[in-house]
Amino acid sequence: MSWFFSAAIGVLGVVVTMTALLQAMLVIAAVVDLRQSRSRTKHRRWRGSLASPLAPTVTVLVPAYNEEVTIKESLAGILALTYQNLEVVVVNDGSTDRTEDILVAEFDLVEVHKVYQASLPTEDIVRLYRSRADPRLVVAEKLNGGKADALNAAINLATGSLVCAVDADTIITPDSLQRLVASFVDDPDVVAAGGSVRLTNGGLLRGPNGLQPGFPKQIWAACQVVEYSRAFLIGRLGWNQLGGNLIVSGAFGVFRRDRVVEAGGYLHGSVGEDMELIVRLRRVGHESGQRAKVTFNADPIAWTEAPERLSELQRQRNRWFRGLLDVLTRHRHMMLRPKYGAAGMVALPYFVLVEALAPVIEAIGLILFFGAIVFGQLSQEQLLFVASAYGVGLVVSMMVLILDEVAFGMLSSNRTRLRMLAVAVVEHTVFRPLTIYWRLSGLRGFVQGRSDWGVQVRRGFGPNTAADSQLPRS
């Protein structure tokens, strides 16, 4: 029996350490990428860039479902973007709350006869509105079909050559679109570009030009601040150097419209529709001989709200893991095939090993670890070995925090920094095992064939939001 527990603990330690070391490599790649991008953009003035009539028109796609709490502020922030050639399409996906009423009242909408080109199949659009106050705004009311369906409907209504998908509860900084669109203008091979997403939980917003985050008081939101830093700095920025970016956050990403339509749009029935689209864009690009680059830019920032209750977090992480497994299963034929470049040879195997398999192995390992303690099969050396393995992961988290602070300086005081450190420990020792457990339930859901989203509760952005300030329209 003891050899069994020893083997399990050994595997646990090795898996945790290898995961941490791979992430450490991505941190180093992230440092290199950040230095290069800072060198490229130091002193660049974004306000006046892409102001020529040749700048591509960008359509911001806003899928909304029961967003009555946040839709007004989010949309006000989007309409305040300084990008000149802008259009905004909101698709209300059969909300059961007052989202439509708020939109009609706040943005002076008038119903128009429904005419649009259905390049992508979607559920029916019931009503189409245009805004008298702002001619750039179009709102569609449609039968409920899910987020992917709403995004496809928005793409059908879009006229821009680039589309920017945002969540209805996201606030974007005013010059963020220029920063992302520049990637497309400078390199025609770029098909998708993502921006950094930060959390507003506990944050004090001072209008579109002066967004200053506060550190959330609620522990699970605080843990997610650490987690998001790690996910974006490692998960996205690090992959820039390796050419293996497979995710553009659904909260804030820009795509070439024609390539998305050519690839078939967002996939219905997938809860990981944002990652699935990117992988498919890359696959279609490789198969048709057209290059399909995906980049991540750490500077354009979108602010969103993270769930604070464990039940909501569980549903979210459950859904994310099901989405990940769904994508990996659908595109498994790309794995380890040189035809698909870095996506097939490096990125997908990494996601399989580190993001999909490792948590499952770690979960089993942890159960056996605690079993060993209960049955008295755990020696001091073994305990210290496991503690060291988790310690390596904590070191990587610290590296990320240091990088984040040096590059972006989001923390306002020493007290906040100390809280961040304490939260990093809690995140690594308590929150992370919880997410692993939720991923296991996500695995069960995936095996059972679940494809639902669950219920999300919005709390709004709190006082002093962007909409309360005098929003300039440049």
Next chain:
Amino acid sequence: MTLFVIVQLVTLAAATIFCVMGWALSLVRRRRDRLRIDAYDLAAQVVLTEDHDELEATSKQLAAMPTAVLADVLHELSADVYGESRRRLRLVADLAGLTRKIRRWSGRRRWTRRIRAAHLLMLLPTGAGEREVLLSDRHPLVRARAIESLGRAGVGRFAPLLLAAFDHESPAVRSAAQHALAQGGVECVPPIIQLLERLDRGNADHRAVLLVAEVAAQLPDERLVRALLRFVSHPDSTLRVLVAACLGNGTMSEPELHLTALLNDDAPEVRAEAARSVGRGDVKALAHRLGAALADPSWHVRRNSGAALLELGPIGTVMLRCHLDDDDAFARDMALHVLGRTSRLADVLGNGDRWMAST
């Protein structure tokens, strides 16, 4: 045990570095933010006055500030000042020592230094040789950013150099040149026309032709319209689209003939752009032609025709009203959709004849 201790020590060290570095950086950032506000006030004050003594004294104060702060502030201000104020701004940059630094950076071996100079090009005095050096830089990003920083006055002076950039292998350089020229003034027109003629005569790279034609289509100048008309029957529909686009800029006195031909083009994208140009150029004589285009097989042509009719004012609205009873379902739909946007649909539908009589 040893491994555990080492890991703990490394964790502690990382945590300490995080706290100490974070604290130190926050002090630096706070100081920099304070200095930035002070520098902005000082610079704005002196740029907007004509007191030369004050200018010298203020420049000395600004010279004592960190280079990064000074560069950011003066660069930010340069976007909002023109003419004499800009000349004073450049003088301030010179007296504060920033111009000397920009000149030094522009000659550095590392491109990361040269790109800083490229971003700050606007602060160099008119006629500075470094502009040409950076506009011809070997690193594509430096060159692209130098083009971006030229400003409208600079675009005119360096138009030939920008046009030469259309042959560059880097898309960043080509697009920067395009965007800069598209915002240029009348000084850009003669070199663009010369280039178009040369490209049309010789076996030029088709990509370069398209790039130049795209720029020409954006500049409101009749000479460019006439130069582009040589491509009105070109086999490449993209060029014909650009011809259609330029006919809508309102500079040509009678574009009806050419627009009519383009509205009958085989390629739907050409017809769509021609329809758009009828609206932009307020070519009321072609309202009836747009009405017919509401039934075009191509969605983009129908959409653009509807929008263009709206732009034509009452005559366009009358045309849309006529098509509310069209036999063609597409035409009916589009007319209904476009009229709905004017919020006068109910009025038009309810009092159709009286409303038409009043217009």
